[in-house]
Amino acid sequence: MRWGKALSQSFFNQDTEDLAYALLGTVLVHDAPTGRTAGRIVEVEMYRGVLDRAAHSFRGTPTSRTQVMFGPPGHAYVYFIYGMHYCLNVVAAADGVGEAILLRALEPLEGIELMARRRQQTLSNPPRISEVKRLTNGPAKLAQAMGVTREQYGWPLFHSPLSLYQGKSPVPRSSVARGPRINVQYAQEAAAFEWRFWLKDNAFVSRG
DNA sequence: TGATCGATGCTCT
DNA sequence: GAGCATCGATCAA
Numbered sequence: 001m002r003w004g005k006a007l008s009q010s011f012f013n014q015d016t017e018d019l020a021y022a023l024l025g026t027v028l029v030h031d032a033p034t035g036r037t038a039g040r041i042v043e044v045e046m047y048r049g050v051l052d053r054a055a056h057s058f059r060g061t062p063t064s065r066t067q068v069m070f071g072p073p074g075h076a077y078v079y080f081i082y083g084m085h086y087c088l089n090v091v092a093a094a095d096g097v098g099e100a101i102l103l104r105a106l107e108p109l110e111g112i113e114l115m116a117r118r119r120q121q122t123l124s125n126p127p128r129i130s131e132v133k134r135l136t137n138g139p140a141k142l143a144q145a146m147g148v149t150r151e152q153y154g155w156p157l158f159h160s161p162l163s164l165y166q167g168k169s170p171v172p173r174s175s176v177a178r179g180p181r182i183n184v185q186y187a188q189e190a191a192a193f194e195w196r197f198w199l200k201d202n203a204f205v206s207r208g
Numbered sequence: 209t210g211a212t213c214g215a216t217g218c219t220c221t
Numbered sequence: 222g223a224g225c226a227t228c229g230a231t232c233a234a
Contacts (some may be wrong), residue, residue, distance in 0.1 A: 035229060045226070057209055063219080063220075064219085079226080080214080080218060081218085082228080083216030084215070084217075084219095085216095087226065102226060110233065138228070140226095140227050141227085187226095
């Protein structure tokens, strides 16, 4: 199955908030040895640099963990959290600027059985919507379902096997909702920034 | 349906 | 040594 044109490197070279909107509705595809999985992005959060206390790049200088976040846009920033989970970000902003967009939820499109296997879930036949949404309605869930781990750290998302496609039709801003990011209460003033974006009334978001 | 809590180990101070 | 861009189980209602 095809999900529109592959996004080119130049697609990622735009303002981080514009990129956050633009990523909604695009399709993440991973061609792994075990098979293809694909999902439409329905929820994201953006993390900016020195003005954003919630960002891993807040200190302004790269570390071994965050170096790819300070690199050129369009690459995968994968980090390990809470001792057991991976999360996948799309690096944003120009080379040298540490910004990124966290993928928080997908609508599974292809490889749903493989996603369920990776998530150690069983599906009814046919699968129920509640079973499908719980495969990818959270940042660590979607990383696990898509087979994303530390191995994909730094991967350019404009090349297979892990890449982004345009999707069927662009998402108008009128169908996007925004609000504060999840689980960044520690971030003082940045906790209130409305930097989470999701598709209104979409069943696959982590929180409506 | 929502609140609470434990698991688990890396990252940075 | 402290804290974390989470998840799933459990319990209350």
